[in-house]
Amino acid sequence: MPTTLADQAPLDPDELARLDAWWRAANYLSVGQIYLMDNPLLREPLRAEHVKPRLLGHWGTTPGLTFLYTHLNRLIRQRDQQMMYVMGPGHGGPAAVACAWLERTYSEVFPEITYDEPGMKRLFTQFSFPGGIPSHVAPQTPGSIHEGGELGYALSHAYGAAFDHPDLVVAAVVGDGEAESGPLAASWHSNKFLDPRRDGAVLPILHLNGYKIANPTVLARIPEDELLSLLRGYGHDPYVVEGDDPATMHQQLAATFDHCLHRIHEIQQAARAGDAPEDGRDRPRWPMVVLRSPKGWTGPKEVDGKRTEGYWRSHQVPFAAVRENPEHLRLLEEWLRSYRPEELFGEDGAPRPDLAGLHPEGERRMSATPYANGGLLLKPLRLPDFREHAVEVKEPGVDQEEATRVLGRFLRDVMRDNPDSFRVLSPDENNSNRLDAVLEVTDRAWNARTEEDDDHLAVDGRVMEILSEHTIQGWLEGYLLTGRHGFFSCYEAFVHIVDSMVNQHAKWLETTNGIPWRRPVASLNYLLTSHVWRQDHNGFSHQDPGFLDHVVNKKASVARVYLPPDANTLLSVADHCLRSRQYVNVIVAGKQPALQYLSMDEAITHCTKGIGVWDWASTDTGVEPDVVMACAGDVPTMEALAATRLLTQAFPDLKVRFVNVVDLMRLQDERAHPHGLSDAAFDALFTRDKPVVFNFHGYPTLVHRLTYRRTNHANIHVHGFREEGTTTTPFDMAVLNEIDRFHLAIDVVDRVPRLRDVGGHARERWTDALIEHRRYVRTVGDDLPEIKAWGWETAGGTGDDSAPG
Template sequence: MQLMTNPNERASAEDLELLDRYWRAANYLSVGQIYLLDNPLLKEPLKPEHIKPRLLGHWGTTPGLNFIYAHLNRAICIYDLNAIYVCGPGHGGPGMVANTYLEGTYAEVYPDITRDADGLRKLFRQFSFPGGIPSHAAPETPGSIHEGGELGYALVHAYGAAFDNPDLVVACVIGDGEAETGPLAASWHSNKFLSPVHDGAVLPILHLNGYKIANPTILGRMTDEEIRDLFRGYGHEPLFVEGDDPHVMHRLMADALDVALSSIRSIQQGARNQTTSFHRPRWPVIVLRSPKGWTGPKEIDGLKVEGFWRAHQVPVTNPRGNPDHLKLLEQWMRSYGPEKLFDANGGLVPELQRLAPTGNRRMGANPHANGGLLKHELKLPDFRSYAVDFPSPGGTVAEATRELGRFLRDVVKLNADARNFRIMGPDETSSNRLDAVFEATDRIWMEGIEPYDVHLARDGRVMEVLSEHLCQGWLEGYLLTGRHGFFSCYEAFIHIVDSMFNQHAKWLKVSRALPWRRPIASLNYLLTSHVWRQDHNGFSHQDPGFIDLVTNKKADIVRVYLPPDANTLLWVADHCLRTYDRINVIVAGKQPFPQWLSMREAITHCEAGIGIWTWAGTEAPNAEPDVVMACAGDVPTLETLAAVDLLRKALPDLKIRVVNVVDLMTLQPKEQHPHGLSDRDFDSLFTRDKPVIFAYHGYPYLIHRLTYSRTNHGGMHVRGYAEEGTTTTPFDMVVLNQLDRFHLAIEAIERVPGLGIAAAHVKQKLRDALIEHSRYVREHGEDMPQIRDWIWPNSAGGTTPRQTGD
């Protein structure tokens, strides 16, 4: 926020009267969007044919949203604020559309929605109508960075937008229904991560209208004293604005905003001038209590509406078929005095138009709400310089994510001045072996710091809080306002943000079709501490299903990468950080593991996304194999190669092809995904009729789903996580799910025609090995030495790959 000068005096009565009329104009447009097909200015009495046949939308929260928007406009004009509006109440779309239309942004973005009677007709008709726009503050709504279709995330998005935006004020309206959700309750702690020196400000406005869709709200029934105590405990100073008389409420709201913005200015000036020793500030929060459905019908059919849950959606339910309802709707709309708000052509009268900010100061036109306008490319180091060298496949052991940490450390360094890159994670940066980033930055922390604390600072680029919801929401807000980031998480617990991922994917899908929405940086997940190496934490930590959720989304949005070693992980991370308008999911283990490819080989392999590892197979050149051993994921790759080793030794005449998959989406047909293989290329890798033993990181069904239309789908025999797990040894985890080398080798023998009987003695030895494994781990509590110490037989001077716990 730019440093403000206080206005010469409080808002005058004349100013507030104009503000009230502007608010009424927004309310009128909001009601019109819900109800009208035609007759937008009520030039004639309402008729049934003027009414939409299906009434969709939500009125109850809208007048409060319009009230806030109008007052923020006043503050922007007085203080020259750089501000955006985050609309938390789920179905506040009518208000957001109405206000961006009144300020002129909507017609600029959608030139066919002109600022006249014809434009109003189109504005009304399109709302919640086939071929039109949703009832939420969706991507189609100028000024929005928050999809209103799901509750709980408005405040965390607002803070994500404020980080590293020192001149920005993010006004965030939280509905009292939304305030009941767990993520929103945790989001109040975001102020502990907001630097008054380097970041902007979030002004939460808790809008308590008392009711959800059919019940009272918890915060709406709490007393002012309880609300004050609650928010002071959260670190805020509440300012109360409450009542139902518009004239009184305008005065209260104008004064509250003046006080709140003055407080923000004082906090930021003091911190930036370093005039006082640091203490975490108490930021303002406005608590607005106003009736649900304010200014709408008081009663309908003898039942209470305003100030009650009946105002939540469409209060007048049947104006098309009920003459009394039609009359009531017309009275309601005429109560706003449209003839005093709009001129004969349907334009907003000049004295009201002057109340709106201009240019990019309009909240609908602020470039922070269209973050691609502000996005600058990241400066990235050469990932090749972090390569893990080794003499031959399997000859070196490394921790893939530890190598990645060195790369991310230098990403932080290179972008330190731009302040446009942050790393998010739920208290797991060190646990996930990304420690090297702390050579370049610390964790941001605005609470007290003890002398014995490590890597805590007032200006860190790493954000850790034990809430996946907050990490995801902060990053989404950060990306949507033009910056870049990276989110690492234990694989099993990324499911906590399933619904948030869904909403962000939907946002990207829609925004990519809007020419005026500029591309934003991709949301990049690193899922580590994954299912196969959660043997120490047990069954509750073992779940690879996030990939299944991701692959349900539109093909042009999602990417899933399963790098088998450190060099492939480095390529994948560099690639993902360069992309935009995508959601990239990277799954990689953090434990010491054999390294399979040189950096040069890794680049070639990753650029293709899939390939034959000729050094691992035994097939003759230009000849088809007897069996394809395929793998996707680091542990499946290790077990596949160990199985191949067993087969090569026991059955030297067996022709084996090894196929490794890095980019999971290559398995889909080219017609379904941009990275998909053509049928011809797929057949050239997997053959048209030979058995394929596919060792996969996640649930096996996904591979069948991705390949169901392929010629050789019937030959695909997939092994993966079968929902078997416990606290056990690393190798016992793969045995429990029959993904281990012995089961893979047995399956290969059984699937190759004619081999099952001839190699019966080999199968018996493999089964005996499984029995010996089971006996050994239950006696010794660790895996057998021949399992722990296995290396690829052609490794030259390699160190021993130890598969230890966390």
């Protein structure tokens, strides 16, 4: 199989000249963005005041990106191809903006950046300038779904965009620096999850320009046979385009792109005609391109006697101090004039007509494709009635159910009713997280070899599992940003692997909220299960609820956190999250059998409020409470209820108000978060001066952060995870971190003034119970039978005749 098509020359002289002109124009606009704030077309000699005082941006990768963009446009025009462009190199912003302006898209979405010389001046000035746009590909960049502020996710985003978009080809540029990252290395395997019958295609382009910021890159320095073997090992058929002569490179790339797109169509047509094997044994090798071009191509070859083009010195701004250094000013003008702008732009500053005609029209422009503005394509999910999956609750705290298994049956029906726009994703944990009911209506996506006893593997499966949280996250982001819906379940401790990715996605959503032409997309929905309080068997490494803190750090307009205490509240929350737009929704719910508390009607009411008093667990009806027992999370709720039982049995006249929190953001001030409670509403629940013992799923400091402005904050005492973990029993995990019923009850005795002198005997009993617990678990290896069998009904009355049980 040939690795290069260098002997072919598909471009006639006229087309070659026109393509080169378009590329020169894009490069000129890119350099202008980095350097200029006036005199955009060099109508007069360049002076120091025409140059920005602060030079920020990245040139090194830009000419390669514009080169590829120029030739992708040729493919689109010739074949009427729907195509997206994902720029993996982190700071290729000048290239993307330049191409969008050349295609007129930029002026359409930002009318103040007109398609003429004044518009060009504004285009240049705004780049990396206060009040302007970032230096990387960003939400403000038309045609983008991929934030350039972080490396490693170009391929996973591209494949996420291609899933369920059968007519789309996504050209994904992988920078050779980016190719060194772990997430990118795993994402090469995405081709084993692509269905050529139903999905679009990804054309990976590995852009090797040799250097990172100050070092060579690994893939650019290994022998070519080793590089090509690596790429073939990933399942691709690589074609190399290399050199530095523009005319030769234009011919090479045109021939290579022609061949690759023809091969993509061959693979798809064969599969869609029924010729594709069902078991992946003869999975096709998708084509890809390796582009070797000089870093900073067409820029200054030397600056101050030092090598620049083809070297790391061109990575960012090839030379600075232009205002102060006349030689640098001369060099900049020489560089800009080398693109011959007078041949490219007319008297009004707009691209000349023969140049403007080289890009596609309308939605075929990569900068205007609706696939990169997914809200334009988004259709609401056809959601079944979640109430049909309700768990019957005759009495609170009696029967047990696996909440996420109940959710799995709801997601099964969502999958059934949305076969082209909804996927469930998980890093090898779908069944472990009790969502296996979805496999009743679909299989796991798999386009590699299968064996006879494999479980639910199929090329057209819609459950996405690969043991790479990064890849799963990237797929889902790409899927959502191109107009679809999804649901990501993960072990709670290991969702941290994508902390930086969710950070970038949240920033993307926050920024697009302020961009009118960006349409809202479906929310990024997480289910965190196998959580800290039931990872007793896996030990300390699996015990970490800190993702909540990370998400709460994000803007209030984006971040949402829910802690449903049972199955019916989980169903209500999940339905709400699947309907929502522009959020990062985090749901925390256990997968183990747990007590159920609320009927479906009660659950809907409770979730609608997000926080509320459970009258059946309270003893303060019509009177002032002595203490507020609050909780958030399934295990903390059970332990808070058990503590309430202990207290009301020991002190029948004790007035306890029991408050459960589902929507964590309700704790925050309404001025800080749209879900926040007013001070009056918060005080009505938590009082202005009574002790509050709060049992929390995560780190205690998070509750304090959310409530620090409240009148009664000084009396809020939070129990939560204290980094005490090990391999032990479920109840012992609670005891180690003092979220158990005995520590809670003791805390109430210590904080309610009238119990301090009369609560000594009860306090001693509960201390003795903790000692007995410790002895028992370390002797028997299991929790005490009365702990395992505890239920609200079996524990006796609350001391309030109006309460059940």
